[in-house]
Amino acid sequence: MTRKELFQQMTQKQSYLCVGLDTDIQKIPSHLRSADDPIFEFNKQIIDATADFCVAYKPNTAFYEATGAKGWESLQKTLEYIPKNFFKIADAKRGDIGNTSGLYARAFFEQMQADAVTVAPYMGEDSVKPFLAFENKWVILLALTSNPGSQDFQTKLLTSEKPLFEQVITTAATWADADKLMYVVGATQAEQFHKIRQLAPDHFLLVPGVGAQGGDLQLLSQHGMNKQCGLLVNASRAIIYASANKDFAAKAAREAQSIQQEMAIYLEKYL
Numbered sequence: 001m002t003r004k005e006l007f008q009q010m011t012q013k014q015s016y017l018c019v020g021l022d023t024d025i026q027k028i029p030s031h032l033r034s035a036d037d038p039i040f041e042f043n044k045q046i047i048d049a050t051a052d053f054c055v056a057y058k059p060n061t062a063f064y065e066a067t068g069a070k071g072w073e074s075l076q077k078t079l080e081y082i083p084k085n086f087f088k089i090a091d092a093k094r095g096d097i098g099n100t101s102g103l104y105a106r107a108f109f110e111q112m113q114a115d116a117v118t119v120a121p122y123m124g125e126d127s128v129k130p131f132l133a134f135e136n137k138w139v140i141l142l143a144l145t146s147n148p149g150s151q152d153f154q155t156k157l158l159t160s161e162k163p164l165f166e167q168v169i170t171t172a173a174t175w176a177d178a179d180k181l182m183y184v185v186g187a188t189q190a191e192q193f194h195k196i197r198q199l200a201p202d203h204f205l206l207v208p209g210v211g212a213q214g215g216d217l218q219l220l221s222q223h224g225m226n227k228q229c230g231l232l233v234n235a236s237r238a239i240i241y242a243s244a245n246k247d248f249a250a251k252a253a254r255e256a257q258s259i260q261q262e263m264a265i266y267l268e269k270y271l
């Protein structure tokens with residue numbers, strides 16, 4: 001999916017919501033556990049229920065890898081099930097020497113048919129470039145993450161005034177433009193969005209951390225939005241586990257719709 005197509009979906013649906021498919025077998029409603037593939041069954045119902053309110057889905061691969069070969073199968077089936085007009089993110093946080101990264105890229109872009117994969121920048125240019133070699137596919141590079149540990153390295157000063165995450169953003173912008181590269185910036189880092197927009201005015205930002213991690217949707221929208229929206233805001237647990245009972249899909253839909261309605265206001269106000 002191109003940047004233009006993604007923005008078209010956002011204006012059409014009045015939404016920049018990404019639903020995180022962090023499907024934990026321990027947390028899915030008990031009536032689904034007897035299904036042939038409970039994880040896929042859960043995802044299918046969540047996708048059907050939330051499709052009107054979001055533009056992207058982001059399965060975090062850990063939740064699938066944790067159950068072995070069957071989990072990979074559920075992940076593949078899930079990505080195949082998501083309709084073509086949605087942006088599909090494999091949240092795998094990969095990155096290795098070039099030779100190895102190339103195979104990670106094939107796994108997620110060719111086998112899994114994802115549009116994008118999350119990549120860690122720590123190993124530098126040759127670890128990221130193989131992911132950028134795939135036409136019409138995206139790298140989403142970890143820049144300033146939502147977790148407390150983001151303070152351990154990412155915000156440390158690299159030069160007298162520049163923290164590491166700023167260097168990640170400016171250096172990676174020389175590897176690829178805003179048509180192939182996005183950055184992860186946590187919703188919990190709202191005070192940094194203004195600065196990040198100065199460094200990366202055109203790039204899309206994947207913003208996880210709304211809902212369970214307490215990020216402020218209004219604040220990040222106000223400071224993070226650009227002329228093409230430029231934001232993909234992810235919520236996982238707050239949506240998919242809105243209920244642990246038989247009504248889980250209906251409750252997920254209600255939660256996704258409430259976030260979408262808020263987003264429609266911010267699109268009107270800040271775009």
Ligand SMILES: O=C(O)c1cc(=O)[nH]c(=O)n1[C@@H]1O[C@H](COP(=O)(O)O)[C@@H](O)[C@H]1O
Nearest residue numbers: 060091118145146186208212213235236237
């Ligand atoms: O790359 C990510 O998606 C990511 C980056 C980050 O900085 N923080 C973060 O929470 N995530 C992921 O986003 C999802 C957040 O889940 P919830 O906190 O349940 O909404 C998880 O899959 C995380 O792994």
